[in-house]
Amino acid sequence: MAVTIRIPTTLRPLTSGKPEVDVEADTVGEALAALDATHPGFTERITDETGALRRFVNVFVSDEDVRFLDGLDTAVPEGCTVAIVPAVAGGCPDLRSTAEVADDGRTGPAHVGKLPICWLD
Structure with missing residues (x-):
């Protein structure tokens, strides 16, 4: 066929x-x-x-x-x-587990500004 x-x-x-x-x-x-x-x-x-x-x-x-x-x-x-x-693997790293506290008390991913922007839950 x-x-x-x-x-x-x-x-x-x-x-x-x-x-x-x-x-x-x-x-x-x-x-x-x-x-x-x-x-x-x-x-x-x-x-x-x-x-x-x-x-x-x-x-x-x-x-x-x-x-x-x-x-x-x-x-x-x-x-x-x-x-x-x-199959496709990889993609955006999970930045939620790498939070840092900034000098002014704000928290956020450790590498903000250094990695491509990704959507997080």
């Missing part, structure tokens, strides 16, 4: 910059194998040594996370989209 795989920006060098690649497959695992056959390097980046998806890689079939379906055995219907979405 024809399936479209959406490629994240970080992996597009493997597809010569293509944001999507069409493959023939019946399952997510087959789709990823077909992708790796035409664009080598995908398998080692998105699966671990046991062949399971890496923890930081999310794969969706028509907006459904395959981890909550049948994993790599999840069926891919004709014409569906498989999206590879790497």
Whole structure:
């Protein structure tokens, strides 16, 4: 069955910059194998040594996370989209635990003015 795989920006060098690649497959695992056959390097980046998806890689079939379906055995219907979405970590540090007392008695983050502005709860 024809399936479209959406490629994240970080992996597009493997597809010569293509944001999507069409493959023939019946399952997510087959789709990823077909992708790796035409664009080598995908398998080692998105699966671990046991062949399971890496923890930081999310794969969706028509907006459904395959981890909550049948994993790599999840069926891919004709014409569906498989999206590879790497997890994103990091961001704004939690400044609430680094409060200082200023000379005038006010309290605030220790590094105000030294770090990018972030929204805190």
